[in-house]
Amino acid sequence: MTQPLPELHIGVLGAGTVGSQVIRILNEQAEDFAARAGARMTVSGILVRDLNATRDAAIDPQLLTTDPHEVICGKDILIELIGGIEPARSFVLEALHQGISVVTGNKALLAAHGPELYSVAAASGADLYYEAAVAGAVPVVYGLRESLAGERITKIVGIVNGTTNFILDAMATKAVSYAEALKQAQELGFAEADPSADVEGLDAAAKCAILASLAFHTRVSISDVEVEGITKITAEDMSEAALSQRTIKLLAIAERRIGEDGVEGVAMRVHPALVPLDSPLASVDGAFNAIVIEGEYAGRLMFSGQGAGGAPTASAVLSDLVAAAHHRVYGGHAPRESVYAHLPILDSGSTQTRYQIRMVVEDRQGVLSDVAGIFARHGVSIHSVHQRNEEIPGTCIIVATTHLAREADLKAVVTALASSEVVREVASAIRVEEE
Amino acid sequence: MTQPLPELHIGVLGAGTVGSQVIRILNEQAEDFAARAGARMTVSGILVRDLNATRDAAIDPQLLTTDPHEVICGKDILIELIGGIEPARSFVLEALHQGISVVTGNKALLAAHGPELYSVAAASGADLYYEAAVAGAVPVVYGLRESLAGERITKIVGIVNGTTNFILDAMATKAVSYAEALKQAQELGFAEADPSADVEGLDAAAKCAILASLAFHTRVSISDVEVEGITKITAEDMSEAALSQRTIKLLAIAERRIGEDGVEGVAMRVHPALVPLDSPLASVDGAFNAIVIEGEYAGRLMFSGQGAGGAPTASAVLSDLVAAAHHRVYGGHAPRESVYAHLPILDSGSTQTRYQIRMVVEDRQGVLSDVAGIFARHGVSIHSVHQRNEEIPGTCIIVATTHLAREADLKAVVTALASSEVVREVASAIRVEEE
Numbered sequence: 001m002t003q004p005l006p007e008l009h010i011g012v013l014g015a016g017t018v019g020s021q022v023i024r025i026l027n028e029q030a031e032d033f034a035a036r037a038g039a040r041m042t043v044s045g046i047l048v049r050d051l052n053a054t055r056d057a058a059i060d061p062q063l064l065t066t067d068p069h070e071v072i073c074g075k076d077i078l079i080e081l082i083g084g085i086e087p088a089r090s091f092v093l094e095a096l097h098q099g100i101s102v103v104t105g106n107k108a109l110l111a112a113h114g115p116e117l118y119s120v121a122a123a124s125g126a127d128l129y130y131e132a133a134v135a136g137a138v139p140v141v142y143g144l145r146e147s148l149a150g151e152r153i154t155k156i157v158g159i160v161n162g163t164t165n166f167i168l169d170a171m172a173t174k175a176v177s178y179a180e181a182l183k184q185a186q187e188l189g190f191a192e193a194d195p196s197a198d199v200e201g202l203d204a205a206a207k208c209a210i211l212a213s214l215a216f217h218t219r220v221s222i223s224d225v226e227v228e229g230i231t232k233i234t235a236e237d238m239s240e241a242a243l244s245q246r247t248i249k250l251l252a253i254a255e256r257r258i259g260e261d262g263v264e265g266v267a268m269r270v271h272p273a274l275v276p277l278d279s280p281l282a283s284v285d286g287a288f289n290a291i292v293i294e295g296e297y298a299g300r301l302m303f304s305g306q307g308a309g310g311a312p313t314a315s316a317v318l319s320d321l322v323a324a325a326h327h328r329v330y331g332g333h334a335p336r337e338s339v340y341a342h343l344p345i346l347d348s349g350s351t352q353t354r355y356q357i358r359m360v361v362e363d364r365q366g367v368l369s370d371v372a373g374i375f376a377r378h379g380v381s382i383h384s385v386h387q388r389n390e391e392i393p394g395t396c397i398i399v400a401t402t403h404l405a406r407e408a409d410l411k412a413v414v415t416a417l418a419s420s421e422v423v424r425e426v427a428s429a430i431r432v433e434e435e
Numbered sequence: 436m437t438q439p440l441p442e443l444h445i446g447v448l449g450a451g452t453v454g455s456q457v458i459r460i461l462n463e464q465a466e467d468f469a470a471r472a473g474a475r476m477t478v479s480g481i482l483v484r485d486l487n488a489t490r491d492a493a494i495d496p497q498l499l500t501t502d503p504h505e506v507i508c509g510k511d512i513l514i515e516l517i518g519g520i521e522p523a524r525s526f527v528l529e530a531l532h533q534g535i536s537v538v539t540g541n542k543a544l545l546a547a548h549g550p551e552l553y554s555v556a557a558a559s560g561a562d563l564y565y566e567a568a569v570a571g572a573v574p575v576v577y578g579l580r581e582s583l584a585g586e587r588i589t590k591i592v593g594i595v596n597g598t599t600n601f602i603l604d605a606m607a608t609k610a611v612s613y614a615e616a617l618k619q620a621q622e623l624g625f626a627e628a629d630p631s632a633d634v635e636g637l638d639a640a641a642k643c644a645i646l647a648s649l650a651f652h653t654r655v656s657i658s659d660v661e662v663e664g665i666t667k668i669t670a671e672d673m674s675e676a677a678l679s680q681r682t683i684k685l686l687a688i689a690e691r692r693i694g695e696d697g698v699e700g701v702a703m704r705v706h707p708a709l710v711p712l713d714s715p716l717a718s719v720d721g722a723f724n725a726i727v728i729e730g731e732y733a734g735r736l737m738f739s740g741q742g743a744g745g746a747p748t749a750s751a752v753l754s755d756l757v758a759a760a761h762h763r764v765y766g767g768h769a770p771r772e773s774v775y776a777h778l779p780i781l782d783s784g785s786t787q788t789r790y791q792i793r794m795v796v797e798d799r800q801g802v803l804s805d806v807a808g809i810f811a812r813h814g815v816s817i818h819s820v821h822q823r824n825e826e827i828p829g830t831c832i833i834v835a836t837t838h839l840a841r842e843a844d845l846k847a848v849v850t851a852l853a854s855s856e857v858v859r860e861v862a863s864a865i866r867v868e869e870e
Binding site: 021025029032033035036037131136137138139142143146147148149150151152217278280283295296297298299300301302303304305306309311312314315316317318319320321322323326327330331332333335338340341 | 456460464467468470471472566571572573574577578581582583584585586587652713715718730731732733734735736737738739740741744746747749750751752753754755756757758761762765766767768770773775776
């Protein structure tokens with residue numbers, strides 16, 4: 001005779017798209033989950049804002065409550081899906097202090113208060129899992145926390161925000177403006193009514209900070225990430241990109257490198273970038289996510305998949321739940337905050353990158369020489385330059401692509417060009433990422 | 436004052452390319468590994484065949500021995516890198532029986548004796564890790580064993596053998612014959628002198644069995660995998676593939692589906708297949724590996740990276756080592772063999788697939804009708820057909836691509852075509868995988 005499996009009680013904060021899917025899948029596949037976790041998992045409390053607004057057939061109305069403490073108290077594992085910093089932070093801390101393991105998809109909370117949560121979890125012996133915080137069901141948090149624990153990671157380049165990828169993809173494939181693409185994304189539910197956290201790059205920056213902390217064993221906060229969103233990308237930028245066999249993607253980049261003072265550090269940045277059409281990142285379509293991880297021994301690894309949506313996010317939450325349940329029954333614990341490298345954050349001005357600068361200039365003899373002189377005076381070397389006539393009489397367009405140069409020098413070039421008397425307008429300055 | 440870290444003793448069986456890299460990296464980054472594992476890891480015994488043949492500067496000659504029991508006895512963790520079934524199996528069992536955790540990259544051993552090893556490990560409380568057995572540093576074993584524990588996996592499609600991918604890639608990009616591509620692979624060290632395990636698909640089949648066991652929670656052995664290698668693929672097949680915007684890849688496919696008797700089961704197959712040039716698998720170049728995992732909630736996930744080589748394989752071994760060391764010090768254990776679904780193995784004849792059949796036929800009125808009749812009589816529907824003249828007078832070429840049909844019916848069509856009087860020769864019959 002086999003022993004009956006132990007029973008674990010699960011509290012769920014939030015019964016929205018993800019929460020209700022988690023509860024439904026747990027009910028439907030109770031036998032499978034019991035076999036995988038080595039324990040029966042019973043949802044025995046669900047926090048909602050309004051008892052009458054939640055009418056999901058998969059959810060037993062008896063389990064609903066508006067009292068968070070009722071959901072937290074006495075549980076083995078808490079699933080936090082309400083998002084935002086407060087009151088999520090307080091609820092998660094309340095659970096961790098009581099030794100209750102927490103599974104969350106809250107990237108804002110992790111990016112802002114990760115160290116605090118980690119330290120309370122370690123002190124009470126609870127687990128803290130957050131696979132759903134980055135790239136939906138793509139197991140990149142697991143990858144960095146556990147699967148690649150033997151690797152010395154040197155760089156991460158990711159498309160980690162589905163909203164902006166959908167918008168840029170629409171601009172590239174349908175030749176629509178940024179405003180039109182954003183409108184389509186909102187109509188299809190890929191962008192929120194207030195899209196600023198996505199389009200300004202802040203969501204990607206939070207994810208970048210989480211990934212960099214894990215990869216480089218160094219505490220990184222969202223304020224350490226240099227951020228530029230996609231709001232200034234125009235239809236002309238996208239058609240210009242196509243002319244050079246490239247497309248524009250919003251990239252989150254975290255790298256370990258030697259700083260200008262000779263000391264190794266880390267640098268994080270989120271910005272739109274021109275990537276070659278034949279690169280793996282260029283073919284990441286729509287709301288998909290992809291993360292390239294470069295390691296000293298493993299070489300270049302890529303993980304990709306759906307970055308958002310109820311079902312993929314529920315999948316990530318459920319995987320974390322199985323791990324937390326297994327630990328509760330059989331011992332062991334989730335990896336603690338692995339901060340031992342304490343690498344300095346490098347000055348973003350010292351980052352080596354490339355720019356493609358498109359400008360409207362006076363159509364007269366010697367203008368190219370004047371423009372090239374501005375690059376040269378800032379120590380920036382030009383890789384290629386194209387000049388063509390434009391509809392505005394008396395002007396032409398120059399598109400200059402640089403070699404690798406210091407970000408600070410490139411920015412200085414853009415400023416100098418903008419104030420030069422031969423340049424009427426710097427139409428765009430977009431980074432080029434080809435490595 | 437912080438406590439000194441506990442020390443763990445590591446035995447290594449085999450000091451070849453991978454083993455010597457593992458030892459070198461462990462020495463060079465001892466502090467990093469101690470921080471990640473929460474323990475100092477000391478290599479204190481290395482099995483070699485010939486004491487005098489091993490002269491790696493990273494390896495202390497005092498640690499070398501030709502006595503396996505000396506390497507195993509008293510260790511905390513054993514790394515097995517000698518490959519093959521015996522004596523590897525005996526050594527691994529000896530360690531597991533003593534409660535020593537084992538990290539191995541031995542896919543043949545896992546595919547043939549996985550259940551035995553798992554059960555001995557579970558009984559003694561030891562860990563059994565084998566990330567390096569499939570796809571080098573690409574963490575797909577971790578992915579299936581742990582990161583995706585909340586997911587119901589429905590299908591896996593992978594390029595899991597670097598040798599055959601290198602050969603097919605060379606045939607596609609350099610228009611060389613199979614024999615020439617194999618020779619190049621051998622000269623560059625991507626194929627062994629006896630390449631049969633790779634080119635006949637057996638290596639891919641072992642990996643397919645390992646992945647399917649993990650994904651479907653069902654014991655699968657290599658003999659359950661239908662296997663066809665790449666030795667019959669010709670330069671003509673490759674140029675024909677290019678005509679329809681496809682290329683040929685050796686795919687390992689494992690899927691869960693409802694069998695013809697209405698009962699859910701699993702089916703595994705390894706064979707060359709035509710894949711569209713714009714699919715993610717088509718762009719997996721050279722010796723790279725890629726695995727697409729489809730889940731009911733997660734959707735389609737893809738993992739890719741270097742599938743072989745000393746450094747990537749060492750990276751996978753070291754990640755496993757960190758996990759095993761962490762468990763030894765802080766409790767917990769590697770996932771046990773998770774076999775609870777016990778799905779039946781489906782008859783390969785019932786698999787739904789598509790064929791592209793290229794044949795040399797008599798150049799006379801009505802031949803296409805005769806050929807089409809053969810398909811129809813076996814219940815196979817034609818998706819497209821192209822007819823063209825060929826250099827041999829009196830003949831022409833017909834290339835027919837089918838809709839999805841039963842594998843058994845497709846094979847029957849090929850047999851019937853080959854014996855038909857209007858068909859001079861069935862030049863090739865290659866599966867098409869487009870989903």
